[in-house]
Amino acid sequence: MSSPSAAVPHPDRKPAGKLATREPAAAAAPPPAAVAAQAAAQRISVRISMAEGQAETSCVVCLQPCSSKACSCSYMHKDCAEQYAKTFSAAKCKVCGVGFEPSRLNKRKIDDEDRRGEELARKRARERAATERATNLEWARLVAPSAAHILLRHYRHAEEESGPGAAEVRPLCFDSVVLSLVHSGEQYLDDLSERLCDTQPQSTVEAAVSRLRSIADDLMTEGVDASCGALFMRLFNQVLERRLGPP
Numbered sequence: 342m343s344s345p346s347a348a349v350p351h352p353d354r355k356p357a358g359k360l361a362t363r364e365p366a367a368a369a370a371p372p373p374a375a376v377a378a379q380a381a382a383q384r385i386s387v388r389i390s391m392a393e394g395q396a397e398t399s400c401v402v403c404l405q406p407c408s409s410k411a412c413s414c415s416y417m418h419k420d421c422a423e424q425y426a427k428t429f430s431a432a433k434c435k436v437c438g439v440g441f442e443p444s445r446l447n448k449r450k451i452d453d454e455d456r457r458g459e460e461l462a463r464k465r466a467r468e469r470a471a472t473e474r475a476t477n478l479e480w481a482r483l484v485a486p487s488a489a490h491i492l493l494r495h496y497r498h499a500e501e502e503s504g505p506g507a508a509e510v511r512p513l514c515f516d517s518v519v520l521s522l523v524h525s526g527e528q529y530l531d532d533l534s535e536r537l538c539d540t541q542p543q544s545t546v547e548a549a550v551s552r553l554r555s556i557a558d559d560l561m562t563e564g565v566d567a568s569c570g571a572l573f574m575r576l577f578n579q580v581l582e583r584r585l586g587p588p
């Protein structure tokens with residue numbers, strides 16, 4: 342059984358299929374930017390008319406809308422009044438001299454707390470990104486020299502089997518070093534781990550290899566921050582130069 346309201350078309354609603362052909366383009370819905378601009382203009386004019394009519398009062402401390410009167414002359418929020426009292430060492434208005442009781446005033450609006458929450462979230466995200474960058478640099482410092490030795494050894498081995506080719510190691514970029522370490526077979530990673538184990542505890546080596554894998558994944562998607570790649574290649578090339586001589 343179908344509901345009766347579904348069977349009766351809304352009087353204002355035209356059949357969707359015919360709308361496009363009947364209505365001229367100019368009568369179509371305005372673009373979202375125009376709607377947003379109109380809405381903003383509307384909000385501003387409402388605000389102006391409220392200010393003119395004194396319909397909206399604002400806190401003398403934070404200048405945001407506030408409906409709790411603190412003294413004879415001013416409106417304040419609870420937390421703003423507390424801050425005011427702390428700043429002037431007295432819960433008393435500097436203008437009219439009337440004392441106020443912060444606990445009897447209204448709290449600041451929730452959206453202000455939301456904004457603080459967003460700022461905190463952004464700050465945490467920035468801190469996480471900074472930590473990640475620092476960890477990547479530390480990783481580059483640890484892994485790059487060993488990576489150069491490993492790749493050089495493999496190239497040398499290939500050279501013995503199929504003629505000169507060591508020069509091809511030089512024009513490598515960060516992406517190709519990382520991807521060839523990760524995707525050329527487990528031998529490269531085993532050799533790298535073994536080499537790192539000479540100087541590092543097992544847990545550090547495991548973390549370094551797992552970061553190498555995740556950096557290889559990141560290269561295929563969002564990329565890795567440039568400072569990590571730059572440091573890695575500087576240290577990588579230093580080893581090559583020592584081992585191969587100047588290009």
Ligand SMILES: [Zn+2]
Nearest residue numbers: 400403418421
């Ligand atoms: Zn306030």
Ligand SMILES: [Zn+2]
Nearest residue numbers: 412414434437
């Ligand atoms: Zn006052």
